[in-house]
Amino acid sequence: MVQVAVALPLPPGKEVFSYCLPPELAEKVVPGARVAVPFRGRLVAGVVVELKEEIPEGVKELKPVTRVEEAKPLPPKLLRLGEWLAERYLCSLGEALLALTAPPGEKEECYFPAEDRDLEEAIEVLSRRFPAQARALAVVVAFPGIDRLSLLREAGVKAQTLDALWRKGLIRKEKASFKALPFPSTPPETGLSLTPAQAKALSRVEEALNRKTPAVLLLHGVTGSGKTEVYLRAASLALAQGRQVIVLVPEIVLAYQVVEQFRSRFGDRVAVLHSALGERERGTSWQRVERGEAPVVIGARSAVFAPVSHLGLIVLDEEHEPAYKQEQVPRYHAREVALVRAAQDGAVVLLGSATPSLETYARALAGHYELLKLPQRVDGSPLPRVRLVDLREEHRRGMTGVFSHFLLERVKEKLKRGEQVILFLNRRGFAAFVLCRSCGRILRCPYCDIALTFYRPDLLLCHYCHYRIRRPQLSCPYCGKGELELYGAGTQRLEAEIKALFPEARIARLDAETTSRRGSHGTILSAVARREVDILVGTQMVAKGLNLPGVTLVGVVNADITLSLPDFRAAERTFQLLYQVAGRAGRGGAPGEVVIQSYCPEHYAIYLSARQDFSTFARRELALRRRFEYPPFTHLARVVFTGVAENKVREQALRLRELLLAEAGDEIAVLGPAPCPLGKLKGFWRWHIILKGRKAKSLREILRKAMEQTRRKAGAEVKMVLDVDPLNML
């Protein structure tokens, strides 16, 4: 007889059920095994938590376990991590444990690069006449052993493209759940010397590793300061101790460079866990990690659950990135999970960022984390020179369009010198909204109650649900009169304006619209890297992780967009974004230049990002957070109610508020319910309650108690989502 935690959103304490064992499964069913069990006439996934002799009271008949999955059972440590997850993020044990288990791996067709060919050259040659084949080949080289479906999706190609590559002998197919990966093992660079700051940081990591007790270090290094080299050497040290390493990156596709560096340094000892590449490929890498074949694991947030047994080091690159927060159950933050795993194994956590999250930075200032600084770029080049342009002033002087006179002058100058320019605007489309000048209404999505974005030539699009209509020619759909006007420039408009101003320049645009086809992201960027583009226009896609040596000017067309979001982290997000985008300028030796246009250049997030002054920004922002009792000085939890009938959504929220107030003393503030800033999405009304308190534990306690009394009404059709430590407040 076994106890199984089923992966359903059951209340705590009522989620573990007993099953009997058919004799043929008896051997495989051990604690930590992933199973499928019959539950109310359906098959449900679950994880075995315990073996037991006696049948529990009040149970007449036990149903048998239906199936045991192939993957290895979870070791005791990860079972305990699952218990912690359920408790910390208020989900059922089964839901938490399922997130930790490997996806069921199956044998199927996998693709590998040919070993005897110069693939770099092949990609180059193919890209001229067969761009699809070039893309597919590049993906196979980057992810050897990738499964068919993932490859088709990732490269954005058809099956016939793969056949063509196979016929040319550039790739080979294999039926495998996994086979050791053939790596082009570039010899490690041994002569490369560290800067004094890097060496100092590394020695502190080494000391921490030698202590073999849990430690957290924050590597605060400016853009280009060589954080990755510190990660690589720290990983070597951990490996030399016979311990394993987990490297977390916010998004694996944007972290190609980091992945490649780890691959060239550690060869086939690296496993890439990549959920975006599909469950199956992730399954095969997972098994390599389980078998101990790959002591270095790189992946996005879920890689924090990698089944390594002697963990020495966890690296979180760009630790401030919100992508580390999972937005589905279990809604964990990979950084917090990393801390707990490190505590279990006496491991070191190395958090890296140029703009640390205030949560992390405050802990470092308080001495809970060791603070390591890399204040200079490795190549000795100065940080870019940043100029602020006051748009109010510019408009008074008769500026038309979206570019100030000063920014245009700088662009002209760079073009003349054959250097490259990035123009950044965090808004896509042609215009942010369309307003009727006779009735004053803004054209909104009927399902989301969000302003529709205008795209040239005549499309109105909802960015949340993709509702689309042709723009009503001339007349307003509400009042019938004409007078429709476009407001708020987006990247499409930028591109059009800059084309008109510099007709001879080669211009490319990088945003969600131009990269909707898979692989086009890489195509555009490699064109920029080959200097086939003079001006790159784009949304925040151009801000992250790019290293384009030819770019000497970055223009921020409107720095205020993220600042106006109704979110207490708006200033922090704005600062991070501006700092990151400014860091794109001047990475190839030539001094970089940045122009930031703003309507409120006196705002501290803006002028301090212009000065690249993180510590002053952090000090000011922390003072505000303290005053208004926001994280990191308090803890938040958020309960979101959604449903088709707004009054029912509201009623449910009000009911929970009463329950919460009954439980909460004066230590916990219950805010709301109120409509979410995004009050209606995809036809569902949204209300939320925010809980705020100094003690995270009592906050969770109160929520749990209140939830126990919540009798959800089956017919009312109101969904309730619980988010502990929410990052998304919209």
Add this chain to the structure above:
DNA sequence: AGCACGCCGACT
């Protein structure tokens, strides 16, 4: 989550 059970209003 998803389904059965059971208790009160408007209907062939």
Add this chain to the structure above:
DNA sequence: GTCGGCGTGCTC
């Protein structure tokens, strides 16, 4: 008198 709304409880 029934059909069916929805609130409640249970699932090994």
